[in-house]
Amino acid sequence: xxVQVVYKNKAKxxxxxxxxxxxxxxxxxxxxxxxxxxxxTSYVEKIIKNKRDTKQKxxxxxxxxxxxxxxxxxxxxxxxxxxxxxxxEFYNYIKNNSFKDLSLITESVxxxxxxxxxxxxxxxxxxxxxxxxxxxxxxxxNNLKINLIxxxxxxxxxxxxxxxxxxxxxxxTRDLVSEPGNILHPDEYAKRLIKLKxxxxxxxxxxxxxxxxxxxxxxxxxxxxxxxxxxxxxxEWKGSKSKSKPLGFIGKGVCxxxxxxxxxxxxxxxxxxxxxxxxxxxxxxxxxFAIRKAKINAVGVVGLVENMPxxxxxxxxxxxKSYSGKTIEVLNTDAEGRxxxxxxxxxxxxxxxxxxxxxxxxxxxxxxxxxxxxxAGLFSNNDKLSKQIFDAGEKVEEKVWRLPLHxxxxxxxxxxxxxxxxxxxxxxxxxxTAAQFxxxxxxxxTPWAHLDIAGMxxxxxxxxxxPKGATGYxxxxxxxxxxxxxx
Numbered sequence: 001x002x003v004q005v006v007y008k009n010k011a012k013x014x015x016x017x018x019x020x021x022x023x024x025x026x027x028x029x030x031x032x033x034x035x036x037x038x039x040x041t042s043y044v045e046k047i048i049k050n051k052r053d054t055k056q057k058x059x060x061x062x063x064x065x066x067x068x069x070x071x072x073x074x075x076x077x078x079x080x081x082x083x084x085x086x087x088x089e090f091y092n093y094i095k096n097n098s099f100k101d102l103s104l105i106t107e108s109v110x111x112x113x114x115x116x117x118x119x120x121x122x123x124x125x126x127x128x129x130x131x132x133x134x135x136x137x138x139x140x141x142n143n144l145k146i147n148l149i150x151x152x153x154x155x156x157x158x159x160x161x162x163x164x165x166x167x168x169x170x171x172x173t174r175d176l177v178s179e180p181g182n183i184l185h186p187d188e189y190a191k192r193l194i195k196l197k198x199x200x201x202x203x204x205x206x207x208x209x210x211x212x213x214x215x216x217x218x219x220x221x222x223x224x225x226x227x228x229x230x231x232x233x234x235x236e237w238k239g240s241k242s243k244s245k246p247l248g249f250i251g252k253g254v255c256x257x258x259x260x261x262x263x264x265x266x267x268x269x270x271x272x273x274x275x276x277x278x279x280x281x282x283x284x285x286x287x288x289f290a291i292r293k294a295k296i297n298a299v300g301v302v303g304l305v306e307n308m309p310x311x312x313x314x315x316x317x318x319x320x321k322s323y324s325g326k327t328i329e330v331l332n333t334d335a336e337g338r339x340x341x342x343x344x345x346x347x348x349x350x351x352x353x354x355x356x357x358x359x360x361x362x363x364x365x366x367x368x369x370x371x372x373x374x375x376a377g378l379f380s381n382n383d384k385l386s387k388q389i390f391d392a393g394e395k396v397e398e399k400v401w402r403l404p405l406h407x408x409x410x411x412x413x414x415x416x417x418x419x420x421x422x423x424x425x426x427x428x429x430x431x432x433t434a435a436q437f438x439x440x441x442x443x444x445x446t447p448w449a450h451l452d453i454a455g456m457x458x459x460x461x462x463x464x465x466x467p468k469g470a471t472g473y474x475x476x477x478x479x480x481x482x483x484x485x486x487x
Contacts, residue, residue, distance in 0.1 A: 087124030169288030225313025253279030366430030
């Protein structure tokens with residue numbers, strides 16, 4: 001459902017069809033009497049007496065044949081993420097009750113809980129309203145018009161731009177993850193990234209020929225069974241006047257993952273269209289920085305490949321020389337994401353010399369076994385960086401949980417004939433050994449964190465502010481991380 005928001009300073013309640021008012025907790029209506037006629041207030045008070053003990057946060061009823069009233073109960077001392085979740089819940093209520101045109105009286109919030117309450121409320125509503133229906137032949141025209149009535153200062157211009165940037169960045173991420181593999185293959189993905197130049201981003205594409213010349217053989221090996229190209233794309237944002245080193249964000253972009261020669265089971269393989277979600281988060285984050293003119297220097301680096309079992313595909317037992325110079329014995333071609341990231345991490349560190357690096361990847365099924373769909377796995381070589389990411393996640397309800405890295409895990413990745421192997425054949429600690437593998441490609445001890453988002457990138461049932469399907473997890477998390485610590 002598309003949402004149109006219209007801003008108005010004033011409107012008479014007698015002229016409004018469906019009106020929504022914020023009440024105090026448990027539908028205490030002291031603060032909304034000014035927005036209703038006297039006889040309407042008496043009627044509402046009678047209705048509320050029977051509703052006050054309800055656990056519902058939103059109720060609606062007809063005042064007369066021409067007017068419907070929606071009441072939204074607002075608890076005291078709500079966190080920003082709680083306000084956004086309430087906005088998302090309001091959207092669901094509107095959708096389920098088929099409201100198409102309503103007026104939200106912003107000044108009915110008596111004591112604004114948290115900063116920019118209305119802005120956050122509408123932000124949550126818009127995030128929840130996302131739909132991906134590009135390939136539906138019959139598109140239903142579900143348009144929702146919300147008239148925001150009240151003083152403009154309830155929605156600060158600064159936060160208005162911030163929320164717009166986050167929404168566009170998150171929606172772009174969700175769009176990319178939702179695309180089918182036959183449409184968003186590496187060639188098409190690279191073309192779409194070129195279009196980001198119009199936002200002021202510098203986009204550089206390294207194709208197969210350039211990558212081979214540079215020696216990114218670990219990344220190239222993953223894509224060599226596909227008829228599509230393999231790419232490394234860098235996206236630079238220079239928003240700081242200083243010549244400070246950039247923040248580095250790296251994403252795994254396996255546009256479709258069959259597992260290669262180590263073929264996956266057919267069941268649920270269709271979900272492997274979202275194996276490029278880590279790269280989509282990086283792309284959406286960089287778009288967000290550009291739209292809101294973030295006062296930082298940042299670089300996004302994504303490795304785009306397709307893992308297919310073609311006649312030229314990489315075989316189990318092959319040995320590749322990575323960009324770092326270290327050799328890898330590929331025992332399982334379905335442990336491909338770490339090969340893409342290995343080269344991308346070293347490349348980012350050598351070329352851009354970033355202050356820090358954060359990579360995101362739908363890397364292991366083991367992280368879902370461990371954390372389900374509530375937390376992303378966090379692995380890091382730096383305590384300060386870990387805490388900054390953790391704290392940002394708590395603020396926006398995109399949570400992470402730190403798991404261990406330790407030199408004792410290295411022995412599980414040792415190879416008899418190369419510097420390392422790409423899987424742990426002993427078993428156990430699947431997510432940790434994958435992260436331990438990646439850590440070997442941090443050459444200059446740059447502060448680094450790895451986010452395994454396999455359980456978070458796609459949801460079968462939806463979350464607080466995301467519908468079913470692609471979640472866009474990570475864009476808001478990393479934007480908050482940057483806001484809190486580097487702007």
